[in-house]
Amino acid sequence: MSSRRVVVLGAGFGGLELCTTLAEAGGEAFDVTLIDKADAFVFGFSKLDVMFGRTTPRAVRLPYRQIAKPGVHLVRETITAIDPESRRVSTDAGVHECDVLVVALGADYDMDATPGLQEGGNEFYSLAGAERLASIIPTFSGGRVVIGVCDAPFKCPPAPSECALLLHDALRARGVRDGCEISFVLPLGSPVPPSPDTSAALEEAFAERDIALIAGRRILELDPGRNVVKLDDGGDVPFDLFLGVPKHRAPDVVIESGMTENGYIPVDSATLQTRFAGVYAVGDVATAGVPKAGVFAEGAARVVAQTLIAEGRGGEPPERHLGRGTCYIEFGEGRIGSVDIDFLSGPERTGTFHAPSPALRAEKERFGSSRRARWFGIQA
Numbered sequence: 001m002s003s004r005r006v007v008v009l010g011a012g013f014g015g016l017e018l019c020t021t022l023a024e025a026g027g028e029a030f031d032v033t034l035i036d037k038a039d040a041f042v043f044g045f046s047k048l049d050v051m052f053g054r055t056t057p058r059a060v061r062l063p064y065r066q067i068a069k070p071g072v073h074l075v076r077e078t079i080t081a082i083d084p085e086s087r088r089v090s091t092d093a094g095v096h097e098c099d100v101l102v103v104a105l106g107a108d109y110d111m112d113a114t115p116g117l118q119e120g121g122n123e124f125y126s127l128a129g130a131e132r133l134a135s136i137i138p139t140f141s142g143g144r145v146v147i148g149v150c151d152a153p154f155k156c157p158p159a160p161s162e163c164a165l166l167l168h169d170a171l172r173a174r175g176v177r178d179g180c181e182i183s184f185v186l187p188l189g190s191p192v193p194p195s196p197d198t199s200a201a202l203e204e205a206f207a208e209r210d211i212a213l214i215a216g217r218r219i220l221e222l223d224p225g226r227n228v229v230k231l232d233d234g235g236d237v238p239f240d241l242f243l244g245v246p247k248h249r250a251p252d253v254v255i256e257s258g259m260t261e262n263g264y265i266p267v268d269s270a271t272l273q274t275r276f277a278g279v280y281a282v283g284d285v286a287t288a289g290v291p292k293a294g295v296f297a298e299g300a301a302r303v304v305a306q307t308l309i310a311e312g313r314g315g316e317p318p319e320r321h322l323g324r325g326t327c328y329i330e331f332g333e334g335r336i337g338s339v340d341i342d343f344l345s346g347p348e349r350t351g352t353f354h355a356p357s358p359a360l361r362a363e364k365e366r367f368g369s370s371r372r373a374r375w376f377g378i379q380a
């Protein structure tokens with residue numbers, strides 16, 4: 001029997017987990033091509049580490065050339081067109097055709113969606129942005145800092161809260177915190193809406209540190225001339241330093257493919273199937289009823305991989321996608337808490353908070369090291 005040709009677009013959390021699970025299934029069942037334009041993977045949380053000078057961009061890059069998985073061919077190409085009807089993908093180097101197509105291209109940042117952001121602000125959601133801020137934050141010695149999430153949905157909802165708390169630590173360590181004001185503008189009603197306990201713990205941490213939370217407000221624009229952030233309720237927030245999370249959207253090539261609705265690819269949240277035969281979408285690029293975070297991209301990828309494995313072996317399909325995952329949250333001063341999110345298994349979305357503890361610090365380290373080992377073969 002010939003191998004089933006699977007093409008996976010994007011070697012992020014979703015694509016890496018999918019290919020690893022298919023490779024583990026072994027045999028000749030799959031001929032997998034994994035396509036990414038980048039030469040290395042970087043964990044989202046590493047960007048905060050870079051931004052606050054805890055590590056370097058070089059140290060957090062995990063080069064794709066270290067991946068060696070049976071049956072998986074990794075190619076460094078830029079995807080230029082996707083035809084979901086024929087499952088044909090064009091890149092800057094050629095064309096890939098397949099029996100099964102999995103789109104795992106993540107979400108891009110739309111700097112132009114917020115006028116003034118490019119000129120007057122700094123984003124910290126890309127590695128380049130985090131690196132730039134690593135040289136700006138140590139020179140900031142007084143004034144108003146605004147951490148602003150321009151719009152929802154955005155990746156890793158707790159990350160901007162972590163940024164506010166880590167910024168407080170960084171300014172305090174340099175003895176300049178008293179001369180600084182920190183405000184945090186968030187389009188969500190609370191820091192982690194599915195978990196009121198997590199939100200309450202973060203809000204308490206903000207209050208203790210004199211960080212002003214402005215929740216439930218979208219940012220319309222930055223006026224770099226007047227150094228103000230304009231909010232959707234007509235309010236202005238003055239700033240001397242703006243640390244932003246840009247509006248997100250699916251990559252252009254995905255939008256141009258005609259697969260998206262309201263900016264992202266709609267999928268059956270139980271199976272991750274799109275409306276096109278043999279085409280799946282996982283992770284941040286999809287609307288699967290879960291938050292945009294690596295842990296959910298991974299969970300979705302496992303469901304798709306197990307579906308393909310079961311189809312190959314003629315076995316039972318896997319359990320449906322349950323939308324569960326644990327997010328670790330930096331509370332500052334080296335303290336790490338977590339929230340167990342469950343979006344799809346019950347009638348209600350839930351989030352169970354775990355207060356910061358040394359055990360959770362070790363668990364977060366294991367989260368990173370286990371993926372480095374599983375996807376890249378790097379033993380800590």
Ligand SMILES: Cc1cc2nc3c(=O)[nH]c(=O)nc-3n(C[C@H](O)[C@H](O)[C@H](O)COP(=O)(O)OP(=O)(O)OC[C@H]3O[C@@H](n4cnc5c(N)ncnc54)[C@H](O)[C@@H]3O)c2cc1C
Pocket residue numbers: 009010011012013014015035036037038043044045046047048077078079080104105106107124125126155156159251253282283284285292293294295296297327328
């Ligand atoms: C500051 C920050 C902190 C975070 N912390 C956490 C955390 O603690 N836990 C957690 O679970 N998540 C966290 N996240 C979120 C997490 O990084 C993302 O949700 C996750 O990476 C999404 O996985 P994905 O597979 O959907 O896409 P991605 O991991 O973004 O991968 C998409 C891939 O597609 C490739 N690509 C895109 N366009 C093209 C193209 N045209 N051609 C070829 N390749 C292309 C990209 O190069 C990329 O490698 C954080 C994010 C940020 C920014």
